[in-house]
Amino acid sequence: MSLYESSVKRPIMTTLCFMAIVLFGVFSFSKLPIDLMPDIETNTIMVFTSYSGASASDIENNVTRPLENTLNSVEHLKHITSDSRENISVVTLEFEFGYDIDDLTNDVRDKLDMVSSALPEGVSTPIIFKFSADMIPILMLTVNAEESMPALYKILDDNVANPLARIDGVGTVSIAGAPQREINIYMDPVKMEAYNIPIETVSNIIASENRNIPGGNFDIGNNTYALRVEGEFESPLQIMDLVVGTHNGANVYLRDIARMVDSTQERAQEAYTNGKQGAMIIVQKQSGGNSVAISEAVKAELPKLQKRLPSDIEINVLVDTSENIILTVNTLTETILYALLFVLLVVFLFLGRWRATVIIGITIPFSLIASFIYLFASGGSINIISLSCLSIAIGNVVDDAIVVLENVTTHIERGSSPKDAAVHGTNEVAVSVIASTLTMLAVFFPLTMVTGMAGVLFKQLGWMMCIIMIVSTVAALSLTPMMCAKMLKLQKKQSRFFKVFYTPIGRALDRLDVWYEKRINWAVRHRWTVLSVCGLLFVGSMALAPGLKSEFFPSNDNGRVSATIEMPLGTRLERSKEVASKLTSMWMERYGKNLEACNYRVGQADEDNAFASMSDNGAHLINFNISFVPASEREIGLEQICDEMRADVKQFPEIARSNIQLGGGGGGMGGQSMATFEIYGYDFETTDRLAKTLADSLRAWNKVTQVNISRSDYQPEYQVEFDREKLAMHGLNLATAATYVRNRYNGALATYYREDGDEYDVKVRYEPESRTSIEDIENILVYTNSGKAVRIKELGKVVQREMPPTIERKDRERIVTVDAVLAAGTVLSEGVEYGNRIIDKMEIPTGIAIQVAGSYEDQQDSNRDLGTLGIIIILLVFIVMASQFESLTYPFIIILSVPFAFCGVILALLLTNTTLSVMSMLGGIMLIGIVVKNGIVLIDYTMLLRERGLGIIQASIRAGRSRLRPVLMTTLTTILGMVPMAVSQGDGAEMWRPLGVSVIGGLTISTIMTLIYVPTMYCVFGGNGVKRRRKLLKKQRALSEYWKENKKEEMLISAKK
């Protein structure tokens, strides 16, 4: 018993089977995390190796190079880049997408074991660090405080950060901009010298006084007691009463030579929100956590925490990545619902019966819900890609059901009982339904095999589409006939409403049939005219193709901008703050309502701040985090805002560099297009010069808003140059002498002061007034082993130097990168082309190479991948069709209609001024399946009519007329399913709009072309086939006549032989 027969006979079983799928699907759906993009696996491993005391070039030669040479042989490596800085080498390994990062980490570790013996002595063991998207903060909170400001860190740490960190899924919670308490002991150098007490002694004494020491146990009578010495300070004031030495027989107390300031760290990062100082709390999630759920949990917790805080502290959300995700997903869900509505409307208009519409409509949720099971099982999430996939699928899943329903209806109208009609009607079309599903699988299955960045995006889509297609076919062959048997019946009398409502539609459709028949009639009789017009159209639109602008991925307006403003090195904090506050007030005034919050951090961050240490920081660096209201609530686009901001920054001559990033710099996707040029070469001077020339010419172009050179400025700094001979004469070595300098300026960490379970640093150093000039450095006293004091200026000299920059390398060569951020509306290909023109004009010395990289490289990679994919898909589709038709000619005709789809895509993109991106190309690839389906429907019916004995031309015309409605129906369901996508204006719409536009454009043109071109082409090939067969017959006849006449002769010859 076949599938459809048993399902018609056992409706309860069929219904319940599908209900089970729905049940599973809904369960999976409830468990699915929501995210913006599919989980992009980490593909980067960093190796940190420190070698203290080595300069950048030492590091490069002794550490980075050997590491690179060995690590280069790790499998699946795409690029190896490195930064060699003073004391540290960072090698970054970028792998191809799609490999297990844990395996790769093990490989890297093995290689490191091999190389570590070859590294110089004193090099620390290399540390492996996996970078992942999880490190991007999911939530940033701003804290405003007034009276509580000095104690803000402790208040926040105890009452906010710790409770938040306990929430499930929250990784680290860091506090920035609230300085931590520190007990500073400021020494007076003059008094120190007078009493002959160096900082080291003070620091050692403080450390040894602040101790609790257990003294063991002892017994008294029957009891055992513990013996302890408790010496830890109970109050910081006790420190000042320590005796740090004697002078002329009298005790010298610490308070005699120093003062204590119990306050905050000297150098700390400050944070400002909307111009007011406060702090920031940064929440990062644990790897694999659900951003939306976590940030919701955190936000739910905030009001409770707020109650426990002093009344002047106010916590606000600055950046909430989940907000954008939720808005985007909501917009997309809305478009899906519209798509569903449109599709049902089309079905209703064409079939004119509500029962039929219900039968068709019900297959949609069943098939779509099934894909959630896959997502759940494969650990996927609800994201732009999976939702776009649903939107695409809605128009396609109904096709099979429509074919089945149509044929069943025909049977019923012929007089079969609905039950028999359902079984036999389905039986007749089952093969072609399966074949058309196979063509769709031939399109979508290869998507699951794409590698690279595009692969990450398409794998999920490919699998989802395959599963949806298979489930929809199964539903069309079981559920649909079952429902047809139950719900359809011969309409012996139409209702009044139906007559009033549907008669005009029916008439219009009939007129359309007649009109189309006439056109076809003309076309098949003017084949060559039609074909040349088609050819011209194709060539014409292909000629327009170069005008198409391309980019990798459409940028996403998530309402966030991050900016790094760099003042010249060595700029004081006060100066940086001034610039920052000017910029803030400027932006707050201009964007007014649109601006939600403008936050910036400035200054040197604490070493143990996990978030801040990931990014550069310093007194000259200002980090802005600006959030705007969602895209749907403001008229001005984010790209434009960024461009305006860049113009503002240019007005400040004191700003050395700036980097304004759209989207808050959250990973490689969705940012503004940036053309990246890499200059490879060993010589610093030459490469610097080339980079500068390139950057200057790019800056001069009005379509570039910002150019960054990766090589940092040569840093001015003071160095103490010790004379080793003099050091030796005093019995000193360099390290000892250098420590003396460090302890006086940076401070010696004497001990920790403990209070209420928290530890605070106690630092001993020169008082700030004595740390302001070069003389102060020169006058530092260094004590020799014999206790003699020597001044620094006697041991060496203090000189001003420029530190060599960080040495960057890529693929084992020195490199400088020049990034050009393009203005809104300018696309990547344009920028790259312009850059290449500049490069062509430049004189490039031998040994130096300039090449384009970055997102353009990614784009090229994925274009190539998608191109190969397109060819594989076309071949697979051809194979499926050729097997179905058992012919090579007809599939060829159909495949030739695919280029028209691409014409349509190009025209639609050009007309709507949309760029060619991964999303629009995805649309193009999907088109192959749909266009081919239309062709199959036409050719299949034409062949059927010819088998029934019609002539070629008659068969083509009749088939065209009778298949017009099914073709229009499948096309319209798909097009209207995509319309909401193409016109949606909500948050995140710019990401999927290209997809909608390209499918609509491609499908419209290709359907019109298919309807005219396929019958014409069929006549050409069919005519040729008939002529060929006639010729063959004629030949055979001539041959047999000849044989009849010359039988004897021919037989003789063969006998002779």
Place this chain on the structure above:
Amino acid sequence: MKSIFITFDQSNKDAVLALLDRYNCRGYTFFEQVQGRGSKTGDPHHGSHAWPSMNSAIITIVSDDKVSVLLEKLKELDEEFELLGLRAFVWNIEQCY
């Protein structure tokens, strides 16, 4: 005793069998799928790409008095759904055991 050979579109199976039951024709031989086409009208039933529908056939041996009423009813059935097609042919039975 006469034999009636009835060929009809698959979908008519239930109706034909019900008819036989109603007139107490217990014995019959049923051919689930047979191909064929009418001499004058009707679509061929070939189970092919061009003519996908199929026929079934029944041979039933009935007493002479049932023949006319059966034929009449079958004709009614055929006329109700002309597009499906149904034909009946009657033979004499020479011998049986």
